[in-house]
Amino acid sequence: MIENLLQHLDTLLLYVFAACALLSAVLMLVLRQPMRVAMALISTMVFLGGIYGLLGVHFIAAFQVLIYVGAVMVFMVYVIMLLEVRESAGTGRFSTLVIPGTIATILFVGALGYGVWHGYPALIKAAAGARFGIAQFSISFLTEYWLHFELTSVLLVVAVVAALAVIKVSRRAHG
Amino acid sequence: MDKIQVLLALSVALFAVGLLGVVIRRNMLVMLMCMELMLNGVNLSLVTFSHQLGSTVGAVLVFLIFVVATAEIAIAIPIVLMLVRQKHTLDINTFTNLKG
Numbered sequence: 001m002i003e004n005l006l007q008h009l010d011t012l013l014l015y016v017f018a019a020c021a022l023l024s025a026v027l028m029l030v031l032r033q034p035m036r037v038a039m040a041l042i043s044t045m046v047f048l049g050g051i052y053g054l055l056g057v058h059f060i061a062a063f064q065v066l067i068y069v070g071a072v073m074v075f076m077v078y079v080i081m082l083l084e085v086r087e088s089a090g091t092g093r094f095s096t097l098v099i100p101g102t103i104a105t106i107l108f109v110g111a112l113g114y115g116v117w118h119g120y121p122a123l124i125k126a127a128a129g130a131r132f133g134i135a136q137f138s139i140s141f142l143t144e145y146w147l148h149f150e151l152t153s154v155l156l157v158v159a160v161v162a163a164l165a166v167i168k169v170s171r172r173a174h175g
Numbered sequence: 176m177d178k179i180q181v182l183l184a185l186s187v188a189l190f191a192v193g194l195l196g197v198v199i200r201r202n203m204l205v206m207l208m209c210m211e212l213m214l215n216g217v218n219l220s221l222v223t224f225s226h227q228l229g230s231t232v233g234a235v236l237v238f239l240i241f242v243v244a245t246a247e248i249a250i251a252i253p254i255v256l257m258l259v260r261q262k263h264t265l266d267i268n269t270f271t272n273l274k275g
Binding site for chain 2: 011014015018021022025026028029034037038041044045048051052055056057059060063064067068071072073075076079080082083092093094095097098101102104105108109112113116117131132136137140141145148152155156158159160162163166167169170173
């Protein structure tokens with residue numbers, strides 16, 4: 001039994017990680033404090049990184065942890081600590097759109113789930129197996145997709161300039 | 176239900192939870208984090224397809240999404256800071272200046 005378990009350990013771990021990721025995503029919806037929501041999002045991201053690692057794309061797992069958890073979420077946590085706006089006790093955590101939003105989301109999940117369940121293409125099942133490593137990824141990234149790679153640097157420069165512009169407008173408005 | 180189907184279902188679920196969070200939560204920072212969750216759901220489906228097809232296209236797209244997510248946060252956070260300086264709250268319902 002133990003050998004059987006060890007044989008399917010990666011599949012089992014994948015299911016456990018998937019369940020944990022979904023659980024912490026749902027926790028994001030119900031927790032009140034932004035800091036706890038950030039922690040739930042971080043755990044979702046780490047579990048997703050584990051799933052990527054189990055799928056064999058280790059470099060994406062590493063970048064998921066480094067970029068998302070290490071950069072984006074640390075920035076987010078800093079902003080939460082910086083703002084520290086106390087919400088008054090009377091305000092609820094949900095807006096007035098709870099019921100229509102939930103109904104619409106259930107319909108959306110139903111439609112998408114129907115698509116995943118029934119329209120699951122045979123093509124994807126057929127083409128299973130071919131793994132690629134970071135070498136193939138890097139080669140195709142810097143030969144086929146070099147233009148996109150360069151365009152992302154333009155996007156980052158635009159983002160930095162836009163953030164500076166927003167701060168400048170805000171300074172002018174407040175003197 | 177095999178592994179790939181589970182992962183696709185998880186990615187649908189993460190996207191839906193993120194969308195629901197953006198619609199129903201009132202805190203601006205929580206809404207931003209739910210947007211990140213939606214991006215993560217899309218990333219998971221891209222990685223799953225890329226893994227299953229043995230093609231690098233999905234992985235390249237995931238990298239570009241990392242960059243876009245970082246840029247999104249870098250712009251969204253100063254906007255949130257500016258809004259909070261104006262009204263001293265994170266509640267999205269107080270920002271109704273553009274409402275007709």
